[in-house]
Amino acid sequence: xxxxxxxxxxxxxxxxxxxxxxxxxxxxxxxxxxxxxxxxxxxxxxxxxxxxxxxxxxxxxxxxxxxxxxxxxxxxxxxxxxxxxxxxxxxxxxxxxxxxxxxxxxxxxxxxxxxxxxxxxxxxxxxxxxxxxxxxxxxxxxxxxxxxxxxxxxxxxxxxxxxxxxxxxxxxxxxxxxxxxxxxxxxxxxxxxxxxxxxxxxxxxxxxxxxxxxxxxxxxxxxxxxxxxxxxxxxxxxxxxxxxxxxxxxxxxxxxxxxxxxxxxxxxxxxxxxxxxxxxxxxxxxxxxxxxxxxxxxxxxxxxxxxxxxxxxxxxxxxxxxxxxxxxxxxxxxxxxxxxxxxxxxxxxxxxxxxxxxxxxxxxxxxxxxxxxxxxxxxxxxxxxxxxxxxxxxxxxxxxxxxxxxxxxxxxxxxxxxxxxxxxxxxxxxxxxxxxxxxxxxxxxxxxxxxxxxxxxxxxxxxxxxxxxxxxxxxxxxxxxxxxxxxxxxxxxxxxxxxxxxxxxxxxxxxxxxxxxxxxxxxxxxxxxxxxxxxxxxxxxxxxxxxxxx
Amino acid sequence: xxxxxxxxxxxxxxxxxxxxxxxxxxxxxxxxxxxxxxxxxxxxxxxxxxxxxxxxxxxxxxxxxxxxxxxxxxxxxxxxxxxxxxxxxxxxxxxxxxxxxxxxxxx
Numbered sequence: 001x002x003x004x005x006x007x008x009x010x011x012x013x014x015x016x017x018x019x020x021x022x023x024x025x026x027x028x029x030x031x032x033x034x035x036x037x038x039x040x041x042x043x044x045x046x047x048x049x050x051x052x053x054x055x056x057x058x059x060x061x062x063x064x065x066x067x068x069x070x071x072x073x074x075x076x077x078x079x080x081x082x083x084x085x086x087x088x089x090x091x092x093x094x095x096x097x098x099x100x101x102x103x104x105x106x107x108x109x110x111x112x113x114x115x116x117x118x119x120x121x122x123x124x125x126x127x128x129x130x131x132x133x134x135x136x137x138x139x140x141x142x143x144x145x146x147x148x149x150x151x152x153x154x155x156x157x158x159x160x161x162x163x164x165x166x167x168x169x170x171x172x173x174x175x176x177x178x179x180x181x182x183x184x185x186x187x188x189x190x191x192x193x194x195x196x197x198x199x200x201x202x203x204x205x206x207x208x209x210x211x212x213x214x215x216x217x218x219x220x221x222x223x224x225x226x227x228x229x230x231x232x233x234x235x236x237x238x239x240x241x242x243x244x245x246x247x248x249x250x251x252x253x254x255x256x257x258x259x260x261x262x263x264x265x266x267x268x269x270x271x272x273x274x275x276x277x278x279x280x281x282x283x284x285x286x287x288x289x290x291x292x293x294x295x296x297x298x299x300x301x302x303x304x305x306x307x308x309x310x311x312x313x314x315x316x317x318x319x320x321x322x323x324x325x326x327x328x329x330x331x332x333x334x335x336x337x338x339x340x341x342x343x344x345x346x347x348x349x350x351x352x353x354x355x356x357x358x359x360x361x362x363x364x365x366x367x368x369x370x371x372x373x374x375x376x377x378x379x380x381x382x383x384x385x386x387x388x389x390x391x392x393x394x395x396x397x398x399x400x401x402x403x404x405x406x407x408x409x410x411x412x413x414x415x416x417x418x419x420x421x422x423x424x425x426x427x428x429x430x431x432x433x434x435x436x437x438x439x440x441x442x443x444x445x446x447x448x449x450x451x452x453x454x455x456x457x458x459x460x461x462x463x464x465x466x467x468x469x470x471x472x473x474x475x476x477x478x479x480x481x482x483x484x485x486x487x488x489x490x491x492x493x494x495x496x497x498x499x500x501x502x503x504x505x506x507x508x509x510x511x512x513x514x515x516x517x518x519x520x521x522x523x524x525x526x527x528x529x530x531x532x533x534x535x536x537x538x539x540x541x542x543x544x545x546x547x548x549x550x
Numbered sequence: 551x552x553x554x555x556x557x558x559x560x561x562x563x564x565x566x567x568x569x570x571x572x573x574x575x576x577x578x579x580x581x582x583x584x585x586x587x588x589x590x591x592x593x594x595x596x597x598x599x600x601x602x603x604x605x606x607x608x609x610x611x612x613x614x615x616x617x618x619x620x621x622x623x624x625x626x627x628x629x630x631x632x633x634x635x636x637x638x639x640x641x642x643x644x645x646x647x648x649x650x651x652x653x654x655x656x657x
Contacts, residue, residue: 106583
């Protein structure tokens with residue numbers, strides 16, 4: 001159907017401005033509703049429509065043909081012989097050689113070569129042109145600025161915001177690193193959050209080498225000393241389990257829950273033994289348990305951390321075990337801030353929990369003996385790092401109070417005077433007592449989040465720093481922080497000894513002052529006694545004179 | 551007129567020096583002609599040295615494109631323990647190499 005309206009206009013009006021006026025409606029066409037069409041009408045319900053404001057995009061993937069590799073092997077036999085000579089027949093070989101040796105050119109060539117060769121040999125024997133003139137000289141790095149560089153960052157592949165609570169390097173010095181991810185806040189773990197922790201090769205930061213899938217979050221992880229493919233793990237629910245990297249992601253075995261800790265295992269250590277299968281675990285429930293992974297049915301030994309002469313049970317947050325200090329000795333850092341030194345094989349059972357070193361105002365997060373001088377140890381808690389001598393109850397060196405909490409730290413394994421501390425404001429402090437004692441030589445911003453864990457590789461070159469958001473930064477340390485300096489050991493011993501004797505003298509002075517005070521106090525009472533005596537005598541005398549005079 | 555004793559003498563003279571561990575003469579095909587080493591080791595030295603020399607020679611030639619006269623004279627390989635000296639001769643048709651293994655730090 002076509003609707004049109006025609007109107008006529010004179011030629012001379014063309015191009016003139018039109019003049020519009022109001023007019024009544026005029027019917028051009030009348031279209032009646034078609035009943036038949038109405039019958040065909042169908043309501044569509046619901047109606048799905050899509051609107052899109054942004055530009056539409058599409059993703060395409062192309063897979064190229066895979067390259068197929070094959071291995072080929074070549075068996076090499078003696079070659080180069082002329083076709084008619086069979087090199088396996090000694091006679092052939094000798095005949096061929098004879099023929100060559102008779103050749104005049106051969107003799108000439110060898111004689112000529114021999115002469116020049118002799119010169120070279122003589123020259124070699126006369127002077128050693130490769131002699132190293134400056135060997136055995138220790139490089140002095142004292143003028144070099146200490147430096148550390150982030151070379152890689154690892155993120156929690158499960159995309160949940162779980163802190164990297166514990167990191168551990170593989171003991172063989174390779175680039176393998178284990179990171180335990182967990183949420184330690186009480187009941188903050190949401191349903192469906194991944195429980196996995198990971199083992200990385202830090203050269204490949206894109207994907208972890210192995211995923212560890214425990215039944216509960218891991219709060220601590222350590223490689224076995226003897227067998228590097230075994231990994232012990234302390235779980236959030238208090239169980240101790242172990243993994244075998246050769247056997248895959250699930251734990252090989254775990255301790256039964258009824259014999260395990262009742263709190264997260266915050267720290268544990270593999271013990272030095274012939275089999276290397278023993279471990280000891282510490283938890284905030286105040287127990288230290290010993291296990292043997294060959295039979296995890298129940299702990300081989302237990303110890304409750306009670307301060308000597310007290311009833312209070314102390315929860316352990318970190319543990320220090322160093323075979324160099326004694327294979328049965330260990331130390332525990334507690335929630336209340338004191339450090340307890342223990343001995344597993346003490347003569348009396350009461351003596352197993354030994355001396356306590358009070359001092360920190362909050363949980364002790366880091367506790368490590370100096371690898372060169374095991375008598376001295378470093379503790380990190382509240383806002384300070386402290387260095388102690390085993391024989392003294394007071395710290396010999398205390399760092400200044402920082403503006404944020406310190407959350408962990410360690411000594412450098414290669415330089416006796418260097419230690420590291422990590423802070424809640426995301427900074428890594430590197431201290432070098434050889435250079436200066438009152439301030440860190442380097443404060444490195446590692447993350448925007450609080451740092452939670454720190455470990456340094458056995459060769460002292462690489463360090464891993466875990467943060468609350470689940471990321472782990474791998475730092476490479478400059479040579480000046482790795483290689484031992486000349487006189488470093490002597491100077492550190494003198495510092496430590498000086499501080500020890502100072503602390504000892506202070507202690508002695510305090511004791512003397514106490515004794516003096518006590519003496520004075522007793523002397524004062526004697527004076528009053530004397531006075532009383534004199535008064536009594538005077539009274540008696542008076543009485544006597546009174547009696548006699550009358 | 552060369553004499554076979556001349557080769558003999560050369561060998562004796564070289565081995566009289568300090569620290570000489572072995573002398574091998576190989577031809578262009580890498581076949582050991584004369585050796586003071588035991589057979590397996592000789593074959594190994596011969597095979598590896600001949601390939602290395604060929605490579606070194608072509609390197610020298612390529613680096614001196616203009617100069618046709620230049621030629622590889624000596625190849626000295628210093629390792630922590632030994633020095634292997636390869637002295638090749640490239641007379642047409644009579645290519646031989648003299649290989650000497652020396653321990654320069656022997657006292």
